[in-house]
Amino acid sequence: MAEEIQVWDAELAYGNAALQAAAPAKTAPPAADGAEPIWCVYQVAPASGMHIQHAFPHSAFEWRCAEYGLDPDDLDTLLDVVLYEPYLPDLGDLFAWQDPAAAAILEATRELPTCWTPGVSxxxxLQAHLERIAVAKRHRVLITSAPRTDRQGALDYVGARRTAPPDPLAPIKEQTRLDPVRVRSRRLAVDWIRAAGAAPVRPTVGLKPSATFVGTQPAIAPPEAPG
Structure with a gap:
């Protein structure tokens, strides 16, 4: 039977950004990078009282769109995928058989294609990955929302001047709008890895390795396959 995991809150943070040197200037230099958004979903397992802080980069949504063709506007499905993926056992885990839930998931999903399986649409x-998520829900965990009254009580207890929303994932759902350019660039990366892994590939504007601008350059011949 799947264990219940309750969501209590969600919060936005950001990664490192080297801005101290640029602080006296009016703007960050053009090459400045960092401050990538990071989400943290606060969870509790009622049966054990275990607290879980599931932190993940905002780019996880972009990558799942690129890898599985998920609709960037379908945030409910994207969240479902990202929140349940940590509960999918690793195929290479030699001790997974000792965990009945993990063993059941592996048995049910072993033959499903991954995002790297060649010749797959x-x-x-997408349907294979959604099936993995569904199997994890049946055998390992079921993620639910903690009661709103309990969440509000916790906020009041710690002195947070906030009102618990009806949906604890509201901070993510209300603020997330995926950038189509970032999704597209990640899809370019996925497409190149898939194509280059199958055979030598001639780079084009729409299919190329990282940091490559084809433009109006002469055609680049692919490397010859080893004889």
């Missing part, structure tokens, strides 16, 4: 990859 986006729709097939």
């Amino acid at each position: 986006d729709e097939t990859r």
Whole structure:
């Protein structure tokens, strides 16, 4: 039977950003990078009282769109995927058989294609991954929302001047709008890895390795396959 995991809150933070040197200036230099958004979903397992802080980069949403063809506007499905993925056992874990839930998930999903399986459509990859998530829900965990009154009580107890929203994932759902350019760039990366892993590939504007600008350059011949 799946263990219940309750969501209590969600919060936005950001990664490192080297801005101290630029602080006296009016703006950050063009090459400045960092401050990538990071989400943390606060969870509790009622049966054990265990507290879980599931932190993940905002870019996880972009990557899942690129890898599985998920709709960037379908945030409910994206959240479902990202929140349940940590509960999917690793195929290479030699001790997974000692965990009945993990063993059941592996048995049910072993033959499903991954995002890297060659010759598979986006729709097939997506349905396979959604099936993994569904199996994790049946055998390992079921993520639910903690009662709003309890969440409000916790906020009041710690002195947070906030009102608990009806949905504890509201901070993510209300603020997230995926950038189509970032999704597209990640799809370019995924497409290149898939194509280059199958055979030598001639780079084009729409299919190329990282940091490559094809433009109007002469055609680049692919490397010869080893004889």
